[in-house]
Amino acid sequence: MSSIDEGYLQQVDEFLSRPEQMWLLGAGISYQANIPLMAPLTKQVLNLCEGSSNITLLKALLNELPKGSHIEHLLSHLGDYTAIADRVSSKEITINDTQYGIDTLQAAHLEVLKHIAKTVRWGYCQANEQNEEKIGSYEEPIVTITEHINFIKALFEKRQAGLDNRRSPIRFFTTNYDTLLEDALALCSIPYWDGFSGGAIAFRNYRFGDSEPEKGFRAHVIKLHGSIDWHLSNDDQVLRVRDHDLYPKKSDRVLIYPQATKYIATQRDPFAAQFDIFRRSLLNGRDNILAICGYSFGDDHINQEIEFALSNSNSKTTVLAFCFESDGLPEVLDNWRNSSFGKRIYILTQNGLYVGKKGPLNMPADGLKLNWWTFEGLTKLLKDGVEGAI
Numbered sequence: 001m002s003s004i005d006e007g008y009l010q011q012v013d014e015f016l017s018r019p020e021q022m023w024l025l026g027a028g029i030s031y032q033a034n035i036p037l038m039a040p041l042t043k044q045v046l047n048l049c050e051g052s053s054n055i056t057l058l059k060a061l062l063n064e065l066p067k068g069s070h071i072e073h074l075l076s077h078l079g080d081y082t083a084i085a086d087r088v089s090s091k092e093i094t095i096n097d098t099q100y101g102i103d104t105l106q107a108a109h110l111e112v113l114k115h116i117a118k119t120v121r122w123g124y125c126q127a128n129e130q131n132e133e134k135i136g137s138y139e140e141p142i143v144t145i146t147e148h149i150n151f152i153k154a155l156f157e158k159r160q161a162g163l164d165n166r167r168s169p170i171r172f173f174t175t176n177y178d179t180l181l182e183d184a185l186a187l188c189s190i191p192y193w194d195g196f197s198g199g200a201i202a203f204r205n206y207r208f209g210d211s212e213p214e215k216g217f218r219a220h221v222i223k224l225h226g227s228i229d230w231h232l233s234n235d236d237q238v239l240r241v242r243d244h245d246l247y248p249k250k251s252d253r254v255l256i257y258p259q260a261t262k263y264i265a266t267q268r269d270p271f272a273a274q275f276d277i278f279r280r281s282l283l284n285g286r287d288n289i290l291a292i293c294g295y296s297f298g299d300d301h302i303n304q305e306i307e308f309a310l311s312n313s314n315s316k317t318t319v320l321a322f323c324f325e326s327d328g329l330p331e332v333l334d335n336w337r338n339s340s341f342g343k344r345i346y347i348l349t350q351n352g353l354y355v356g357k358k359g360p361l362n363m364p365a366d367g368l369k370l371n372w373w374t375f376e377g378l379t380k381l382l383k384d385g386v387e388g389a390i
Contacts, residue, residue, distance in 0.1 A: 005361045008353060009386040012346060015320055016382060019167045020286045024302070025174040025181065028294030029151075029375040034123035034134070034142045035178050038070035041116065044124050044135075045071050048115040054108040060096040071116060072225075075257050078109050110253060117228040117254045120177045121243065138244065147375055148184035154382035156190055156218065169193070171220045173278050175299065177228045177256045182221055192219040195273070196240045201248065204230075204238035208273040224274050224302065230255035238270050275305065282309035288317040293378050297323070297330040307332075310341045318344045322373045325349040349373050 027037050036044065046062075049055045061077050062069065082105040085093040091102045122136030123143040136142035155170070169192075172181055185192045193213055195206035206212075212220060223230075229240050232253040239248060258271040282288070282305065290306070297303060309315055321333055328334065329347060337345040342356035350369040352360030364370050371377035 008355050013386045015289045018289045020288045022171045022290045024292045026295030030178055032147050033144050034125055036124045040126040042071040044119050045115045054111050057108050113254045121228050145180050148180045151379045152184045152188045154379045158383050169217050169220050173222045175225045191217050192221050193217040194221040200242050202240040222274050222277050226256040285314050291320040293322040297332040303332050321347045322378050
């Protein structure tokens with residue numbers, strides 16, 4: 001290994017011990033926990049909708065979308081049609097030569113949300129050459145939490161040991177609907193804030209523009225796309241609830257994915273408030289580290305927020321992106337590393353380390369691949385340092 005390569009690796013190690021840390025975590029971190037990625041999630045949700053009165057509508061909408069579109073694209077498309085139907089006098093819209101009223105569109109939306117929540121909560125693994133299909137249920141859940149606990153322990157017990165009162169809370173921004181991150185923090189006795197107040201049943205008491213608490217928590221969890229345990233009550237209160245309880249009375253609207261919200265007033269919109277925290281954190285002018293894992297860089301809104309912050313003249317944020325190279329780097333990352341702020345872009349893949357326009361550095365031996373881009377590999381890097389991870 002050259003001294004240049006080793007120097008960049010030591011920088012990565014030092015970044016992961018910085019006090020101002022933010023994490024952006026996507027669906028990839030929950031894959032080994034038996035929660036499906038978007039493609040199999042889409043397939044399973046549509047399977048669960050078979051036989052319902054909404055399946056013809058859902059398939060028609062999916063056929064209008066580009067190849068490779070997934071369930072979140074379908075929700076957005078359905079939400080757009082619902083908004084149009086709500087604006088016209090007839091309260092109807094024509095899709096594939098069929099008229100659909102706003103009540104039908106909303107019912108389809110709710111059914112999709114219900115099946116997403118069920119699949120994410122109990123788990124689903126599609127069949128492959130080695131294993132048969134596995135479908136989790138209330139009676140037999142298949143979701144595991146081991147990797148999330150290992151990650152939290154490596155981050156807080158190794159990287160932040162003994163520094164509880166001298167560091168800012170770590171901010172976890174996640175697009176995941178599952179509760180594995182929050183559950184792992186609780187099981188590891190890490191106090192965290194998520195914008196709610198209460199216990200097993202809690203109410204959201206954070207509003208758009210409020211300040212985050214400055215003390216008392218080692219972690220802040222900001223769920224950008226909502227959560228399977230967020231529900232809208234009949235009086236429009238956002239609640240965090242237990243599954244299968246008879247109370248409180250809910251509107252059956254689980255709050256996952258921003259298109260699911262019907263709020264008109266931005267201050268009452270939990271999704272707008274979550275993105276406001278994300279934006280302000282990226283633009284706070286401090287020496288931030290934004291570490292990204294399990295995220296496919298397919299969300300234009302999130303990508304734009306990051307790019308806007310990085311291109312700001314006052315920005316000191318450095319990105320550590322842990323990702324897989326499939327026919328090259330994700331286009332967004334490739335653009336960022338070749339931009340004016342490229343020197344603050346570090347990318348760790350199975351092929352080595354990229355630093356701005358340089359790379360791949362620290363390439364593995366012929367025939368081998370690095371696994372530090374995976375959630376498990378990242379956890380090992382946090383625990384053992386870069387030398388133990390390569």
